[in-house]
Amino acid sequence: MASFKTPALKNPSLSLSSKSRLPSAFSVTFRDNLRFSRSSSRPHRRFLIVTASSASISGKPTVLVAEKLGEAGLTLLKQFANVDCSYNLSPEELCTKISLCDALIVRSGTKVSREVFESSGGRLKVVGRAGVGIDNVDLAAATEHGCLVVNAPTANTVAAAEHGIALLAAMARNVAQADASVKAGKWQRNKYVGVSLVGKTIAVLGFGKVGSEVARRAKGLGMHVVAHDPYASADRARAIGVELVSFEEAIATADFISLHMPLTPATNKILNDETFSKMKKGVRIINVARGGVIDEEALVRALDAGIVAQAALDVFTEEPPKQDSQLVQHERVTVTPHLGASTMEAQEGVAIEIAEAVVGALQGELAATAVNAPMVPAEVLTELKPYVELAEKLGRLAVQLVAGVSGIKNVKVSYASSRAPDDLDTRLLRAMITKGLIEPISSVYVNLVNADYTAKQRGLRITEERIMTDGSSESPLESIQVQIGNVESKFASAISESGEIKVEGRVKDGIAHLTKVGSFEVDVSLEGSIILCRQVDQPGMIGKVGRILGEENVNVSFMSVGRIAPRKQAVMAIGVDEQPSKQSLQRIGQVPAIEEFVFLKL
Numbered sequence: 001m002a003s004f005k006t007p008a009l010k011n012p013s014l015s016l017s018s019k020s021r022l023p024s025a026f027s028v029t030f031r032d033n034l035r036f037s038r039s040s041s042r043p044h045r046r047f048l049i050v051t052a053s054s055a056s057i058s059g060k061p062t063v064l065v066a067e068k069l070g071e072a073g074l075t076l077l078k079q080f081a082n083v084d085c086s087y088n089l090s091p092e093e094l095c096t097k098i099s100l101c102d103a104l105i106v107r108s109g110t111k112v113s114r115e116v117f118e119s120s121g122g123r124l125k126v127v128g129r130a131g132v133g134i135d136n137v138d139l140a141a142a143t144e145h146g147c148l149v150v151n152a153p154t155a156n157t158v159a160a161a162e163h164g165i166a167l168l169a170a171m172a173r174n175v176a177q178a179d180a181s182v183k184a185g186k187w188q189r190n191k192y193v194g195v196s197l198v199g200k201t202i203a204v205l206g207f208g209k210v211g212s213e214v215a216r217r218a219k220g221l222g223m224h225v226v227a228h229d230p231y232a233s234a235d236r237a238r239a240i241g242v243e244l245v246s247f248e249e250a251i252a253t254a255d256f257i258s259l260h261m262p263l264t265p266a267t268n269k270i271l272n273d274e275t276f277s278k279m280k281k282g283v284r285i286i287n288v289a290r291g292g293v294i295d296e297e298a299l300v301r302a303l304d305a306g307i308v309a310q311a312a313l314d315v316f317t318e319e320p321p322k323q324d325s326q327l328v329q330h331e332r333v334t335v336t337p338h339l340g341a342s343t344m345e346a347q348e349g350v351a352i353e354i355a356e357a358v359v360g361a362l363q364g365e366l367a368a369t370a371v372n373a374p375m376v377p378a379e380v381l382t383e384l385k386p387y388v389e390l391a392e393k394l395g396r397l398a399v400q401l402v403a404g405v406s407g408i409k410n411v412k413v414s415y416a417s418s419r420a421p422d423d424l425d426t427r428l429l430r431a432m433i434t435k436g437l438i439e440p441i442s443s444v445y446v447n448l449v450n451a452d453y454t455a456k457q458r459g460l461r462i463t464e465e466r467i468m469t470d471g472s473s474e475s476p477l478e479s480i481q482v483q484i485g486n487v488e489s490k491f492a493s494a495i496s497e498s499g500e501i502k503v504e505g506r507v508k509d510g511i512a513h514l515t516k517v518g519s520f521e522v523d524v525s526l527e528g529s530i531i532l533c534r535q536v537d538q539p540g541m542i543g544k545v546g547r548i549l550g551e552e553n554v555n556v557s558f559m560s561v562g563r564i565a566p567r568k569q570a571v572m573a574i575g576v577d578e579q580p581s582k583q584s585l586q587r588i589g590q591v592p593a594i595e596e597f598v599f600l601k602l
Ligand SMILES: NC(=O)c1ccc[n+]([C@@H]2O[C@H](COP(=O)([O-])OP(=O)(O)OC[C@H]3O[C@@H](n4cnc5c(N)ncnc54)[C@H](O)[C@@H]3O)[C@@H](O)[C@H]2O)c1
Pocket: 132, 133, 134, 153, 156, 157, 160, 205, 206, 207, 208, 209, 210, 211, 228, 229, 230, 231, 232, 260, 261, 262, 263, 266, 267, 288, 289, 290, 314, 315, 338, 339, 340, 341, 342
């Protein structure tokens, strides 16, 4: 293989802070790995991700805050964005406003439905949920629209746990009922005799952040605590002195059941007629999770049947619940209007947590709270950065080599690496190849959030293969190869012996290079655009083509010739900074030794 560098070769160093070299709608920002939220002094790992950068596209982004957010969060947002605080919008008003917004911040009171994403016309890039539960956001629709969803999962944990304990104690001692009775002029000391907590068994269903804080506090009250959570670690439970048990055992042995799981298809109405019938008679229920985890009509029946002695509820299937709701009006039920997260401290913490996440995401960075995108640890991203660029460019090249681009179905990506398979995270690379393959042939915007979905939608099957090599494991990858099967090519030389369009690339000195086209080895840096020519190998070819381009002041950045054997067929790859005119390309095609050529935009 002969390789010829022109003096005009661009500076090959790819600076980490340089956004300009990244694909147009993507940017990567590198920041400190640790951050401290004001609500807690625990450091959070901050992950970085490639996502849409609205700020770089359209100046200051607009953030719609659709529910009341703490001042500290608003102040933070205003430093970076135009902030529109519009509360109590109707669904129609939200849909109208959203097309003018890059980000939306909500609490649990706003439904972020499919219509919201559809109405945004592609502008909405981030939805921030100022709290934990994301059951009010249509995640599937967000993902399909390439919209990132972030939440604030830690700042209200303690507040929710404290509210759970407040409800537990208030219920056990009839505080709310007794309060109402005294205010009504009564003095009913015998009526409001309560039950003690000490020595009783409480079953915590959902041993996550809130559940484990409730468990810790219940232990402090002298209760015996069991927990059920199919995904929780037994070690973590043991450390707090909590026994993890099956769902059946938890509900059958508990005097109190406290719910702390998310609302999912699996937990929807998990407490129902059947499960109530398996509980200890006189059980007491606390729910600060989500109303939907209880079949509310079944709870009324269980209360009336004496299975459930009392319930204390902060959350409801429908919020606010109907005024004449039998459950809410039930004498043995204590209710609060979804106040779990409503402390001054938690609201300040949540506001800061979500503002940081939204601003970060709009800047092309992502906190570790993305709900619908894979996390790529910062150190992995730093290492993969040049390969991310290579991956997208190989995708772009490969798709432009296809003749008639509607029929791409099978794409095979091979990663050659000496790293152990579990030491190479290819999700970001696959997403970028998908972006490269799809964006040149459609109007779809592809990012890490929607890459897999978009590929599936288009019937594009991307398979990945790892090729173990013996080289040094210092760099994560030796090469990336993209093959498109069962298609014809507008540049026949791009078809490999096995019949697929094949392009392969490597990173050299931090710069993405094209190193193979079909069966021909080339070496051209992937910058600007590329002309590929197949020719009969002979002296003077580089000069002839170079002269045609030079006459039009098109700067050649890189040239290389890959050939099967001297004086046989060869492929010449020419990197150009400017796009040559049609006439120049025609003149190149008319050079007698050139058999075919193609111009590819990167
Ligand atoms: N009332 C409020 O204002 C308020 C405040 C904060 C949180 N919440 C709600 O509380 C719930 C818990 O919040 P979190 O921050 O602890 O979330 P989390 O994700 O930390 O914990 C949820 C736990 O539930 C477990 N889980 C999932 N499916 C389960 C199942 N079928 N059975 C048992 N456990 C299951 C998970 O493994 C996880 O450990 C969420 O629904 C959240 O929306 C409500």
